[in-house]
Amino acid sequence: MTVQSDSLVHVYTENGITTVTLNQPEKRNSLSMAMLERLSEVFTALEADEECRVVVLAASGKVFCAGHDLREMREQFNRHEFQQALFRQCAKVMQQVVNLPRPVIARVAGVATAAGCQLVASCDLAVAESGARFATPGVNIGLFCSTPMVALSRNVSRKHAMEMLLTGEMIGAERAEQIGLLNRVVDAETLDETVYSLARTIADKSAYTVKTGKTAFYRQLEMPLEQAYEYTAEIMASNMAACDAQEGIAAFLDKREPDWQDR
Incomplete structure (x- = not known):
């Protein structure tokens, strides 16, 4: 505290x-x-x-x-x-x-x-x-x-x-x-x-994932539709390489709670 x-x-x-x-x-x-x-x-x-x-x-x-x-x-x-x-x-x-x-x-x-x-x-x-x-x-x-x-x-x-x-x-x-x-x-x-x-x-969510999402949300808002999809597709591909994305997917498939590393 x-x-x-x-x-x-x-x-x-x-x-x-x-x-x-x-x-x-x-x-x-x-x-x-x-x-x-x-x-x-x-x-x-x-x-x-x-x-x-x-x-x-x-x-x-x-x-x-x-x-x-x-x-x-x-x-x-x-x-x-x-x-x-x-x-x-x-x-x-x-x-x-x-x-x-x-x-x-x-x-x-x-x-x-x-x-x-x-x-x-x-x-x-x-x-x-x-x-x-x-x-x-x-x-x-x-x-x-x-x-x-x-x-x-x-x-x-x-x-x-x-x-x-x-x-x-x-x-x-x-x-x-x-x-x-x-x-x-x-x-x-x-x-x-x-x-x-x-x-x-x-x-309770991954801090890394929340940070990624918040940043992307505001950036894509100011983009034309095609550019926004190009940008967010790249963001999601990069996000998939993150430790927490891989842990979260594995936890979901294994029916267990994820252990976030915030990276």
Whole structure:
């Protein structure tokens, strides 16, 4: 068991599952520059952490994440270089989530708006309590949610993404599940049970195979159909040469549990 905690983020690893918790409920877990930099450090460390097999991204308090820290942004109104650096740092963190070789599951309780909604959309899987709500409300304050749009439009259909972006209206968890932003919606009382059951199911797989599959999934999405099949055929051929593929096939045929070596 490994525990790291500070005023920004709490990190806890047990049985191969690392929970990364946004830890500023008094600031609605907003993505300030300091929070983004800390998250980047955490995800960089997790890339090399062999103890970690699955990541659960959670938040303390009643708000999952309210997006960027508008007070901080207002203080920097006249510093274009700060605004550029802020959004680039946010983009870096979102891409780190996607590129992390471990699956990331968002555990959503409360509200996720703007860049907070972007964070949920960037995760590989997302489970929310029934009372959770989501929005990309930048249009309401004259600041279109352009960077959240990147993750949102890659998870839900164009028309649903545009409706959220153009209206800025809040949607409930059930609607978020219907349009593809969430995998599951559960009662608040069973949120942890559902999230960690899902995490344990994935953690029990070959880490090598999961890493291979996650990487290939996102790469093929951006390819034309023919190129995607060429790429994934080569990935599968290479995967077949791996120790875990051979062990998994043998175990299946021999009707026994596989002994993963993660290679």
